[in-house]
Amino acid sequence: MKRSNPLAIFAILSLCAVARAQTVSVTLESPQQGQLVAPSATIAWQITFTVSNNDNAGLALLVCDLVQDTANPALIDLPPADAVPAGMSNFSRPAGISNPGENGTDSGYVGVQRGTTGAMNLIQIGGGQNTFGQALTGAGIAENANVLPGVGQGGTVLLAAGSFAAPSACGDYNFSLANVVANVLQQANDPPAFSPVVQATTDTSAATLSFTVGLAGDLDGNGTVDLADLAALLANYDTPSGMTYADGDLDGDGDVDLSDLAIMLANYGSTC
Amino acid sequence: MLRNTILAIAGLLLLAHAAPAEQNIVRNGSMESGDGPGAIDPRIPDGWTTFGINIERSGTVNFAPSDGAWSLKSFGDADNNAAGAFQEIADVSPGQSVTASAQLFSPANDKLGGSGQAGLVLEFLDIFGGTLSLQQVYPFDAASPADTWVPATIGPLTAPSGTAKVRVTCRLQWSPGNVFGAVYWDDVQVSIDGGPNAVVNGDFEVAGHSPGQSPNGIDEWTGFGDQEKSQDVAEDGASSLKFGTREAYSGLFQNMGALNAGDHIYMLAWAWNPSSDPLTDNTRVGIKLEFDANGDVPPPEENLAFDESVPANQWTQVQLNTVVPPDVTIARIVCIYVGDPQTTGAVHFDAVSAERGSVPGVNQLANESFEAGPGGANGLTDWTEFGSPGVAEAQKSCFEVPAQDGICTARAWGESVAGLFQEITVTPGETLDLSAWLYTPDFEPLTGSGRAGLKVEWAVGGVPDDIDIGGATNTLDASAPTDTWLPIYIDYTMPAGSSALARYTCIIEKGTALSGTVYLDSCEAVVLNRYDGADVDGDDDEDMIDFAAFQRAYTGAGAATLPFNGLTFDHDADQDVDLDDWGFFWPRITGPAQ
Numbered sequence: 114m115k116r117s118n119p120l121a122i123f124a125i126l127s128l129c130a131v132a133r134a135q136t137v138s139v140t141l142e143s144p145q146q147g148q149l150v151a152p153s154a155t156i157a158w159q160i161t162f163t164v165s166n167n168d169n170a171g172l173a174l175l176v177c178d179l180v181q182d183t184a185n186p187a188l189i190d191l192p193p194a195d196a197v198p199a200g201m202s203n204f205s206r207p208a209g210i211s212n213p214g215e216n217g218t219d220s221g222y223v224g225v226q227r228g229t230t231g232a233m234n235l236i237q238i239g240g241g242q243n244t245f246g247q248a249l250t251g252a253g254i255a256e257n258a259n260v261l262p263g264v265g266q267g268g269t270v271l272l273a274a275g276s277f278a279a280p281s282a283c284g285d286y287n288f289s290l291a292n293v294v295a296n297v298l299q300q301a302n303d304p305p306a307f308s309p310v311v312q313a314t315t316d317t318s319a320a321t322l323s324f325t326v327g328l329a330g331d332l333d334g335n336g337t338v339d340l341a342d343l344a345a346l347l348a349n350y351d352t353p354s355g356m357t358y359a360d361g362d363l364d365g366d367g368d369v370d371l372s373d374l375a376i377m378l379a380n381y382g383s384t385c
Numbered sequence: 386m387l388r389n390t391i392l393a394i395a396g397l398l399l400l401a402h403a404a405p406a407e408q409n410i411v412r413n414g415s416m417e418s419g420d421g422p423g424a425i426d427p428r429i430p431d432g433w434t435t436f437g438i439n440i441e442r443s444g445t446v447n448f449a450p451s452d453g454a455w456s457l458k459s460f461g462d463a464d465n466n467a468a469g470a471f472q473e474i475a476d477v478s479p480g481q482s483v484t485a486s487a488q489l490f491s492p493a494n495d496k497l498g499g500s501g502q503a504g505l506v507l508e509f510l511d512i513f514g515g516t517l518s519l520q521q522v523y524p525f526d527a528a529s530p531a532d533t534w535v536p537a538t539i540g541p542l543t544a545p546s547g548t549a550k551v552r553v554t555c556r557l558q559w560s561p562g563n564v565f566g567a568v569y570w571d572d573v574q575v576s577i578d579g580g581p582n583a584v585v586n587g588d589f590e591v592a593g594h595s596p597g598q599s600p601n602g603i604d605e606w607t608g609f610g611d612q613e614k615s616q617d618v619a620e621d622g623a624s625s626l627k628f629g630t631r632e633a634y635s636g637l638f639q640n641m642g643a644l645n646a647g648d649h650i651y652m653l654a655w656a657w658n659p660s661s662d663p664l665t666d667n668t669r670v671g672i673k674l675e676f677d678a679n680g681d682v683p684p685p686e687e688n689l690a691f692d693e694s695v696p697a698n699q700w701t702q703v704q705l706n707t708v709v710p711p712d713v714t715i716a717r718i719v720c721i722y723v724g725d726p727q728t729t730g731a732v733h734f735d736a737v738s739a740e741r742g743s744v745p746g747v748n749q750l751a752n753e754s755f756e757a758g759p760g761g762a763n764g765l766t767d768w769t770e771f772g773s774p775g776v777a778e779a780q781k782s783c784f785e786v787p788a789q790d791g792i793c794t795a796r797a798w799g800e801s802v803a804g805l806f807q808e809i810t811v812t813p814g815e816t817l818d819l820s821a822w823l824y825t826p827d828f829e830p831l832t833g834s835g836r837a838g839l840k841v842e843w844a845v846g847g848v849p850d851d852i853d854i855g856g857a858t859n860t861l862d863a864s865a866p867t868d869t870w871l872p873i874y875i876d877y878t879m880p881a882g883s884s885a886l887a888r889y890t891c892i893i894e895k896g897t898a899l900s901g902t903v904y905l906d907s908c909e910a911v912v913l914n915r916y917d918g919a920d921v922d923g924d925d926d927e928d929m930i931d932f933a934a935f936q937r938a939y940t941g942a943g944a945a946t947l948p949f950n951g952l953t954f955d956h957d958a959d960q961d962v963d964l965d966d967w968g969f970f971w972p973r974i975t976g977p978a979q
Contacts, residue, residue, distance in 0.1 A: 134616075134623055135623075173936060174929075174932070174933050174936055176929040176930070176933065210929075210932055210936075210971070210974075211929065212928055212929055212974065212976035212977070213974065213975065213976045215976070221976050225976055225977060227977055227979060236977050237928060237929045237930070237976070237977055239929070240929065241929070241932060241933065241936055244936060244939070245939060245964060245967050246941075246964075247964055249971065252971070254971055254974070255971060292930070294929070294930060294933045296933055296936055296937055306941075307939060307941050309939070310936050310937055310939075311622070311937060312621075312622045312623075312933070312937055314623060
């Protein structure tokens with residue numbers, strides 16, 4: 114067993130003395146944020162991040178869970194995210210380090226489903242760079258030893274995006290990011306030197322997603338498709354574009370037309 | 386400044402050996418326990434299984450740095466080619482770093498000669514006992530110096546995939562007819578490293594609302610007194626634990642789960658004594674290992690199959706096969722007789738055995754055939770008798786009936802309960818197979834509702850004394866260097882027969898000081914013998930949360946000191962987290978468990 118050099122220890126420990134404040138800010142966004150949507154409507158989401166400047170050399174690792182509030186009116190299986198964004202390939206297998214893929218995928222970067230069937234969350238979305246200065250060629254993981262510096266320091270970066278169908282039960286729904294873990298590079302070195310990393314503080318103050326599911330046609334969200342909703346739709350009838358659900362665009366095609374009216378009339382008088 | 390630097394270096398020199406200790410998992414490696422002296426097999430060291438003819442526990446020579454006075458002796462014979470002793474150890478997992486070592490000796494007046502070679506063999510075995518790999522060294526032969534202890538070392542080796550246990554063998558080999566002299570082994574060790582960090586949020590990075598702490602408290606810990614999460618300084622991450630001296634005692638604690646006999650825990654933390662408000666007077670700060678009682682005692686088990694229906698004048702075997710319940714560390718093996726006022730006759734016990742799954746083939750009971758002891762009340766060596774004198778008793782009996790083994794038995798009789806027992810150390814989860822031979826003679830046959838057989842009673846073991854602050858390695862006081870991180874640690878092995886809930890406590894004792902602040906960070910506790918791969922958070926998977934910690938702990942080859950969580954990731958125990966450790970880690974990424 115090698116003996117430690119006390120002078121070297123002293124020098125290194127002295128460098129560790131000052132507290133650090135590298136920060137990775139993570140955001141969960143959706144076009145449906147705060148909106149009233151119809152049952153089964155598509156809820157698109159994306160997770161983005163930025164990394165603080167001047168105190169690190171960019172993102173080394175970021176993983177987080179997309180979870181549903183257990184108090185939601187109904188629970189669903191959150192499907193994995195879409196493909197790995199182009200700018201994040203160094204964080205996903207085979208170039209980078211991510212969980213093993215599931216359901217026929219090579220990489221778990223898009224998240225893995227965990228929890229009770231029918232209520233599964235999406236766990237550990239994201240991955241890390243190979244910061245060890247050596248490529249594991251042919252291993253299917255960490256095959257790129259070149260560290261990409263400055264990730265997240267030049268503006269907002271997309272970590273992952275996906276979508277799911279809104280549950281059929283009416284009510285308010287909340288989703289959030291949990292277990293957010295981020296490492297940042299202290300410095301980015303060329304192989305074979307390794308690149309040291311430190312844990313970053315994570316800011317998740319904007320990492321929630323909320324929407325309300327209502328009866329198709331319940332434009333004002335009062336739980337009933339009634340005359341007020343019909344009047345609102347008719348006020349926008351034949352508007353060809355730019356319409357929202359609250360305007361009467363029940364099929365999500367941007368206009369208010371006969372198909373929207375048919376959806377409303379099918380539920381007319383119903384209470385959620 | 387120069388003075389502080391010198392003090393800091395001096396302090397670090399004192400604490401520089403705070404590297405993780407290895408866990409020796411060999412039982413009775415110094416040969417101090419067992420039968421003897423000087424007699425040939427079966428008087429062998431406890432825990433060891435011998436092979437060959439001339440192998441014995443000996444009090445002739447002893448390796449001085451090791452405690453005691455005993456060693457293992459072997460010498461050759463004309464008809465064979467090897468002799469020795471081995472021990473199989475189940476506390477090893479695939480990927481684990483394993484090192485075996487021993488000391489060998491041959492005296493000038495009986496020097497090993499001819500073709501004799503003595504050494505050490507280390508085998509990795511699968512769950513069925515098959516050999517996965519084998520390494521052996523023979524550093525001692527006719528050319529070796531006399532009267533000198535010569536070391537033998539194998540490893541460190543990485544346990545191959547499928548490893549369930551290792552077998553270490555002290556072996557003397559020779560060409561038939563060409564050997565003379567004797568060789569001795571002592572201080573046999575097999576060491577392992579690694580394990581998950583048993584402390585959650587040990588670097589105090591996660592704030593929270595755990596009970597009993599200050600408004601700036603810390604998740605997973607329970608606090609008391611003058612303590613808070615601080616970002617003034619940090620050894621890892623951005624936060625640490627800050628202690629003040631407003632209260633007589635202040636601290637945080639966290640329960641880590643149960644430790645059992647033989648568990649080897651290594652606790653580490655880093656402390657910072659700020660020059661701006663240093664410790665004064667008799668203030669002491671450190672880490673404690675506290676214990677509490679662990680669990681309820683499981684009910685006993687018994688097999689009272691021997692009764693009046695069993696024919697007289699024949700030995701009948703009674704068996705009891707069980708699994709040691711959780712937390713149990715002591716099993717009381719009881720030969721029991723249960724009579725009542727209608728019972729007549731007597732029952733004889735003989736050839737009793739208790740075999741642990743972790744030590745197959747070894748009877749854990751001493752004086753198992755009741756040969757030793759003067760007889761009479763409590764007259765059986767190693768056994769404790771119980772009963773009611775004159776009503777029901779169990780005592781040594783020789784020549785009354787033909788013994789199953791030897792010439793003596795234990796005879797029980799009477800109108801109540803009587804018997805004998807011995808206690809043995811056991812490990813939770815292992816099998817325990819008991820056997821005894823019972824006999825009732827036709828001149829006093831068992832009648833009525835009397836029964837006899839085997840019983841096992843369990844004990845969860847004793848609660849060790851706390852490891853309090855004040856020790857040389859786990860405490861800082863006002864003499865500590867300022868403005869540098871200082872390691873403090875506890876290296877502790879649970880004693881035989883113990884089982885307890887363990888608690889990691891960071892604490893400051895104010896004493897008479899009127900001022901002073903200290904910071905603690907990077908608290909780790911690794912149970913070295915409970916190796917769990919690279920699962921640093923101990924949640925039985927290896928996923929991106931574990932990898933995030935590995936990436937931060939990475940030092941490259943030749944690090945000056947292990948960083949936070951380095952205890953877990955330094956698989957090859959070379960005091961760094963480098964590509965070799967990464968090579969171990971990455972194939973094992975499983976993703977999060979369901």
